[in-house]
Amino acid sequence: MELTLDLIGGKWKSLLLWYLSNNKIMRFSELNRINPKLTQKMLTQQLREMERDGLITRKVYAQVPPKVEYSLTPLGVKLTPILGSLCEWGKEYLKSENQVNEAASQEHALHNCKNYLINTTEKLEDEG
Amino acid sequence: MELTLDLIGGKWKSLLLWYLSNNKIMRFSELNRINPKLTQKMLTQQLREMERDGLITRKVYAQVPPKVEYSLTPLGVKLTPILGSLCEWGKEYLKSENQVNEAASQEHALHNCKNYLINTTEKLEDEG
DNA sequence: CAGCATCCAGAGTGATACTG
DNA sequence: CAGTATCACTCTGGATGCTG
Numbered sequence: 283m284e285l286t287l288d289l290i291g292g293k294w295k296s297l298l299l300w301y302l303s304n305n306k307i308m309r310f311s312e313l314n315r316i317n318p319k320l321t322q323k324m325l326t327q328q329l330r331e332m333e334r335d336g337l338i339t340r341k342v343y344a345q346v347p348p349k350v351e352y353s354l355t356p357l358g359v360k361l362t363p364i365l366g367s368l369c370e371w372g373k374e375y376l377k378s379e380n381q382v383n384e385a386a387s388q389e390h391a392l393h394n395c396k397n398y399l400i401n402t403t404e405k406l407e408d409e410g
Numbered sequence: 411m412e413l414t415l416d417l418i419g420g421k422w423k424s425l426l427l428w429y430l431s432n433n434k435i436m437r438f439s440e441l442n443r444i445n446p447k448l449t450q451k452m453l454t455q456q457l458r459e460m461e462r463d464g465l466i467t468r469k470v471y472a473q474v475p476p477k478v479e480y481s482l483t484p485l486g487v488k489l490t491p492i493l494g495s496l497c498e499w500g501k502e503y504l505k506s507e508n509q510v511n512e513a514a515s516q517e518h519a520l521h522n523c524k525n526y527l528i529n530t531t532e533k534l535e536d537e538g
Numbered sequence: 539c540a541g542c543a544t545c546c547a548g549a550g551t552g553a554t555a556c557t558g
Numbered sequence: 559c560a561g562t563a564t565c566a567c568t569c570t571g572g573a574t575g576c577t578g
Contacts, residue, residue: 283424283425283428283493283496283497283500284425284445285500285503285504286496286497286499286500286503287424287425289500289503290496291419291421291424293419296411296415296419297411297412297415300411317412336506357502357503357506360499360502361499363495364492364495364496364499365411367491367492367495368411368414368418368492369411369414371414371488371489371492372411372413372414372417374485374488375413375414375417375485376413378464378485
């Protein structure tokens with residue numbers, strides 16, 4: 283389990299694998315566009331690591347302008363259904379989000395209120 | 411997908427969820443023992459976040475010494491099979507690791523060798 | 539286009555001490 | 559036992575400029 287997390291637990295790895303699952307083959311610039319928060323540097327870094335770990339393949343075309351394509355290795359492909367499940371789970375989470383958040387926010391408000399009362403009481407006691 | 415990653419992508423979250431999947435109910439100190447690299451501080455932090463996100467339940471016993479038990483919420487339980495798949499995938503990875511690593515290390519060695527030759531050549535050229 | 543090198547602020551993390 | 563608080567430090571990751 284910890285091994286798995288080492289391999290795909292990188293900040294962007296799962297997301298990149300997910301996109302590669304859907305699109306099969308993607309160029310560097312395409313991957314760079316999937317999330318503005320994912321910088322060129324991070325993208326390169328994460329891609330290199332996954333390449334080294336045998337999760338993705340990097341194909342370089344010797345031409346100008348350069349062209350590099352990324353795709354999943356057989357090992358990476360095996361992750362596809364799992365990533366799909368995770369995505370589905372996220373959708374389920376969204377459905378129940380309203381109830382959860384309502385409950386959570388009520389509890390949170392209660393908590394704050396309680397703390398306020400405790401603090402105020404203590405302050406009054408300190409001041410005599 | 412990105413939502414899911416926000417929720418369980420934390421450095422230790424998946425691992426904690428995985429242990430809670432197997433043991434149903436665990437105390438703070440038990441969770442603290444699963445990995446020496448997981449410090450008390452990190453553990454508390456990650457547990458709090460998952461509690462807030464409705465993935466786990468925190469049950470406090472009003473007694474001395476204190477006792478706190480953690481368990482999965484229904485939402486968290488739904489992750490169990492997915493985490494199981496990830497773990498299985500990790501095992502498969504291990505099986506094919508030898509071949510992959512052999513291939514990778516050979517390539518790596520070749521790469522290093524090539525770079526060495528290039529650098530040395532350039533150096534010699536620079537020095538006349 | 540795809541990627542590397544460098545610099546650097548700030549988030550993330552560890553170590554330690556303290557508390558109910 | 560199960561945390562909280564604080565400080566110091568690491569190391570990620572953002573901005574920028576350069577290269578084949």
